[in-house]
Amino acid sequence: MVTISAPPDKPRRMDWLFDKLLSGQGIWPAVPAIIVLTVVAVIPFVMLLSLGVSEFSVSRGQIIDQTFSMRHVTSVLTDQLYWTTFQRSMSLALTTTAICLLLGYPVAYVFLIGGKWTRRMILILTIAPLLTSGIVRTYAWLVILGGRGVLNTAMMNIGLIDQPLRIVNTHWAVLIGMVQIHLPVMILPLIAVMSRHDRKLEEASANLGATRMGTLRNVVLPLSAPGIGTGAALVFTLSYTTFVVPQLLGGGNYLNAATMIYEQVVYSLEWSKASVMSMLLMSSCLVVLVGIALVTNHFTGWTRGRQG
Amino acid sequence: MTIAQDISLASSDKTAPVLRVENVSKRFGTFTVLQSCSISVSEGEIVTLLGSSGCGKTTLLRCIAGFWAPEEGMILIDGHNTVPVPVNRRPVGVVFQSYALFPHLTVEGNVAYGLRMRGVPRSEISRRVADALESVSLRGFENRYPSQLSGGQQQRVAIARVLVLEPRVLLLDEPFNALDAKLRGTMQIELRELIKRLGMTAIFVTHDQEEALTMSDRIAVMQGGRIEQVAPPDEIFDRPATAYVADFIGLSNFIPCKVRDGKVTLPDGQSVATKESDTVKVMIRPHNLRVTAQGTGPWQGQVRFQRNIGPLIEYIVTAGEAEIRVVAMRQDRTRPWSEGDAISLEVIDPEYCTIYPAV
Numbered sequence: 199m200v201t202i203s204a205p206p207d208k209p210r211r212m213d214w215l216f217d218k219l220l221s222g223q224g225i226w227p228a229v230p231a232i233i234v235l236t237v238v239a240v241i242p243f244v245m246l247l248s249l250g251v252s253e254f255s256v257s258r259g260q261i262i263d264q265t266f267s268m269r270h271v272t273s274v275l276t277d278q279l280y281w282t283t284f285q286r287s288m289s290l291a292l293t294t295t296a297i298c299l300l301l302g303y304p305v306a307y308v309f310l311i312g313g314k315w316t317r318r319m320i321l322i323l324t325i326a327p328l329l330t331s332g333i334v335r336t337y338a339w340l341v342i343l344g345g346r347g348v349l350n351t352a353m354m355n356i357g358l359i360d361q362p363l364r365i366v367n368t369h370w371a372v373l374i375g376m377v378q379i380h381l382p383v384m385i386l387p388l389i390a391v392m393s394r395h396d397r398k399l400e401e402a403s404a405n406l407g408a409t410r411m412g413t414l415r416n417v418v419l420p421l422s423a424p425g426i427g428t429g430a431a432l433v434f435t436l437s438y439t440t441f442v443v444p445q446l447l448g449g450g451n452y453l454n455a456a457t458m459i460y461e462q463v464v465y466s467l468e469w470s471k472a473s474v475m476s477m478l479l480m481s482s483c484l485v486v487l488v489g490i491a492l493v494t495n496h497f498t499g500w501t502r503g504r505q506g
Numbered sequence: 507m508t509i510a511q512d513i514s515l516a517s518s519d520k521t522a523p524v525l526r527v528e529n530v531s532k533r534f535g536t537f538t539v540l541q542s543c544s545i546s547v548s549e550g551e552i553v554t555l556l557g558s559s560g561c562g563k564t565t566l567l568r569c570i571a572g573f574w575a576p577e578e579g580m581i582l583i584d585g586h587n588t589v590p591v592p593v594n595r596r597p598v599g600v601v602f603q604s605y606a607l608f609p610h611l612t613v614e615g616n617v618a619y620g621l622r623m624r625g626v627p628r629s630e631i632s633r634r635v636a637d638a639l640e641s642v643s644l645r646g647f648e649n650r651y652p653s654q655l656s657g658g659q660q661q662r663v664a665i666a667r668v669l670v671l672e673p674r675v676l677l678l679d680e681p682f683n684a685l686d687a688k689l690r691g692t693m694q695i696e697l698r699e700l701i702k703r704l705g706m707t708a709i710f711v712t713h714d715q716e717e718a719l720t721m722s723d724r725i726a727v728m729q730g731g732r733i734e735q736v737a738p739p740d741e742i743f744d745r746p747a748t749a750y751v752a753d754f755i756g757l758s759n760f761i762p763c764k765v766r767d768g769k770v771t772l773p774d775g776q777s778v779a780t781k782e783s784d785t786v787k788v789m790i791r792p793h794n795l796r797v798t799a800q801g802t803g804p805w806q807g808q809v810r811f812q813r814n815i816g817p818l819i820e821y822i823v824t825a826g827e828a829e830i831r832v833v834a835m836r837q838d839r840t841r842p843w844s845e846g847d848a849i850s851l852e853v854i855d856p857e858y859c860t861i862y863p864a865v
Contacts, residue, residue, distance in 0.1 A: 398606035401573055404593040405600045406620035406671065416619070420610045500610040500651050 250473035270470040280458070280475065284482065287455040290369075291438035291486075294376040298384040298433045299426065301377065306388035306425070310395060310418065321389070324382045332379055336446045339375045340366060343447075367449030375443040380436055384429040391425030392418075420497065427494030431487055438483050455479045522585060523548045524707045525570070525675050530579035532565055532731075539565045541731040542579065547675070547707055552698065553736075554710040554718040557728035558754070563711045566728070567677050570709065572596045583674055594623075599668025601678045605660050607652040613639070613663050614648040620671045638670035641704065657685045658693055665697075669704065676701065676708040682717060694720045715755050719743065727751045749862040752789045759795070759830050760787045762864055773825070774805040776856045785864040792833040794859070796852045797821055797843055803850040809843050825851060 218226045225232070253267035274280050309320045327335060342348045343365040350362040365371050395418070403413040441456040448457070455475065462472035523546035532540040540562045547553045555563035568574045570581055572593035580587045588596055608616050617638055621631045639645050642662040652660055661681060668676060681697070682690045698721050701708050712718050718725050719739045726736040727750075735747040746752035749760070763770045763786055769777045770788060780786065800806060807825030814836075821832040821843060830851060843849060853859065 396604075396606060398602050398604065399608060401571075401593075402600065402602060402606040402608075402667075403619070403623075404573075405571060405596075405598070406667065407594045407623040408619075409594060409623075412623050416623075417608060498610075500653075 246473050246476060249470050250477055252470065254470075270474050274471055274474045274478070280478075283453050283458050284455055284478065286453065287438055287479075288482070288486075290372065290376065290444075290454060291434050293373060294380060294437040295384075295430050295434045297373075297377050298381050299430060302381055302384035302388055302429065303422075303426075305385050306392050306422070307414070307418065309389050310392040317393075320385075324385045324389070327378075328382050332442050333446070335379055336375055336443050339371065339378070339447055343371050343374065366447060367451065369452070371447040372444050372452055375447045376437050376440065379440075379443060380433045383432045383436060387428035387432065388422060388425040391422045395421060423494060423497040424501070427490055427498070431490045434486060434490065435483060438486070439479060524551075524584060525709070526580075526582040526585075527566070527570065528580045528582065530566065530569060530576045530581060532562075532569060532574065532576045539731050540569070540576065543728075543731070543733050544579075545726055545733060545736055547709060549707055550702075550705050551723045552701060552708045552710065552721060554712060554722040554725045555728055556712055556715060556718040556725050556754075558713055561728040562731040563713075563728050564679060565731075567600075567679055567709065567711045570675070571598055571600050571677055597674040599671060599673035599676050601661070601664045601668060601676065601681050603680045604684050605652075605664040605681075607660055607663055607667070609652055612649050612651055613644065613655070616652065616663055617666045617670050620667065624671075634670050638666040641669065642666045642700065658689055661685070661693065661697075665700070669706075674707065676706045678708060678710045680712055681710070682712075682714070690717070691720075697721070727754060729754075744858060746789070746860060749787060749789070749865075752860060752862070757792045757831055757833070759790045759792065759828075761790065761828060761830075762786070763788050763861075770861055772805075772853055772856060772859065774803050774850075774852050776853055778856045778859055778861065780861045782861055782863050787862045787864050789860045789862065790853060791858065792820070792831040794854050795830065795832040796854050797823070797832055797834065798850045798852055800848045800850055803852050805851040807849060807851055809845055809847045809849060812843060812845060823849065823851060 219229060220227070248264075250270055251266060251268060253265045253269060254261050255263035255265075305320060305324070309317055312320070340347070344350070345362045345364070345366070347366075349365070350359075353359050354362065365374075399417055399421070400413050403417045404410075408416065439456055440454070441460060444452045444454045444457050445460070448454075453461075456479070459472045459475050459479070462468045462475065525547040527543060527545045529542040529544055530540055531538065531542050543562070543566055545553065555566060557563045565574065569576045572588065572591065575589060579589075581589055583597060608619065611619065614635055617635045618631050621634060626634070635648075636645070639648065642665055644659065644662055644666060647655065647659065647663075652663065655663065661684075664681075665676075682693060685693055694717055710718070710721055712721075719742075722739055724736055724738050725742045727734045727742065729750050735742060735751050737745070737747070742751065743755055746755060752758050753760075761773060763772065765780055765783050765786055768779055768781070770780050770782075770786060771777045772788065772790075778788075797809070805825060807823040807830065809821055810824045810829070811822040813820050817836050819834050819836055821834070823830045823832060832851070
């Protein structure tokens with residue numbers, strides 16, 4: 199007979215903690231993330247908020263007093279410049295999202311109907327741009343769209359135009375850059391949804407008398423609604439709060455919310471105003487995201503069918 | 507649309523076969539999946555394409571449905587060649603292996619889908635959908651999503667979804683695969699009765715011989731892209747046309763024998779007439795053999811293994827170099843033969859032995 203002895207009974211605090219963290223019960227598994235987020239997000243957020251609603255008394259470069267004040271909030275909310283800037287940001291972000299969806303969906307559809315190699319090519323071409331930084335890609339657009347850039351030179355050589363078109367430093371340059379930078383972020387969630395599609399559903403649809411268009415509209419499109427929602431939310435958030443593209447392709451005079459906040463912090467040293475604008479940026483972004491989520495939910499009611 | 511309408515209008519002649527597959531061949535690259543397959547199915551008949559995986563049964567079904575086009579041959583429905591007709595205009599309804607119900611549509615939405623795609627007016631859609639759901643006893647489930655249904659109910663939705671379009675031929679691709687073993691038996695009987703009640707013409711694809719024997723009016727056994735034999739279940743089981751069919755359906759013993767004067771002498775001394783010559787393989791079903799006490803006959807052996815399989819007893823007998831399987835009814839067990847017993851074997855009915863050329 200072999201007797202199995204009980205493990206040595208040494209109570210160790212770390213063991214208990216790891217046991218809890220790995221238990222998969224309650225909020226324990228999320229505890230590390232909660233700690234990190236509190237340190238890097240919640241605390242800075244509260245400090246930022248306090249900046250926006252404070253009045254500082256400064257003496258000899260030292261803050262000697264901090265009192266509550268709504269002065270910066272009201273000054274931002276009543277200034278027409280800030281309203282137009284936020285409007286510009288919003289319309290730029292919404293346009294970028296719409297164009298990314300229009301350009302990205304066909305790519306995802308080709309991924310769906312394509313064979314193994316088509317799928318690989320699309321995946322490689324979608325991910326490859328993400329391997330270089332957004333700044334590098336934006337500079338590449340300067341080379342292409344500039345006054346003596348590739349595009350203007352080519353169009354002048356074939357006689358389409360006499361004078362170089364002014365594209366860089368305009369709204370159009372910013373839009374082109376935004377779409378190109380954010381397109382992969384739209385395509386990837388769409389592909390993720392499409393690759394889970396059961397191809398038999400399309401065959402069933404055809405067998406039931408649907409044309410290719412009918413199948414696309416009635417089967418493929420509704421089933422990819424979750425991917426459209428995710429992609430739209432990601433592209434909107436990124437392009438609404440983007441800084442690099444408008445700063446570089448807008449030539450320093452294209453103001454969107456992020457570039458304006460940057461100017462307030464770096465040049466005007468209006469930290470409290472910057473703080474108020476950051477809050478506005480964040481909350482308006484959240485409102486649109488909730489809107490996107492509600493619309494997506496409406497079209498994906500079937501995924502919650504199991505509970506109903 | 508016009509071709510499909512032509513086809514459904516031309517169905518007046520009840521004696522002509524609804525579906526005729528003529529010399530259909532299909533290749534993928536250099537690999538031949540179907541080699542000149544021919545089969546015809548008459549009105550209201552259920553035919554099963556039976557074979558192991560890779561035999562071409564699913565390929566043939568997909569060619570009939572129009573998902574794949576055969577390189578050669580014709581597929582005629584009510585006398586019209588449908589090979590050039592696109593998938594969405596063929597008068598065939600497919601019930602897929604995993605049902606392929608649209609997860610984003612309710613039961614009603616799924617069943618109405620085909621009618622909507624055909625531009626049928628709204629009022630007619632709701633009437634026909636209600637009728638179709640009635641015929642598969644799914645009234646009251648209209649607003650459920652497929653994920654809220656059991657496997658059996660999903661299958662009935664899949665059937666209602668194609669029934670509502672009144673297809674000329676119903677194609678079912680391994681429809682019981684997604685169900686658990688216990689439910690399968692009941693669903694097989696239920697589905698056969700439903701198809702018969704509706705008077706549908708149907709083609710089944712399966713690799714399960716029991717399912718094929720239960721469901722079919724006729725079975726087409728396929729192997730290597732060819733149809734080996736098409737016959738009613740009884741004939742397939744009792745009179746398999748080739749050694750492959752005999753081996754594939756049920757248990758079988760193959761015994762090499764010699765032919766003399768147009769007769770094969772079985773090991774137990776009985777003889778059967780044959781048209782074959784020289785050496786042949788004789789197939790004897792395990793239930794066509796009897797185990798008797800040693801010395802009662804010339805075919806002697808030893809029980810190597812015996813087991814209880816419910817109402818039956820199975821023996822594996824070593825006779826010379828051969829291993830012979832014998833199955834006896836439990837109540838026929840006059841003497842409990844156990845492992846190691848020396849016994850004799852006897853063919854019960856020599857007429858039920860089938861003879862194939864030895865290759």
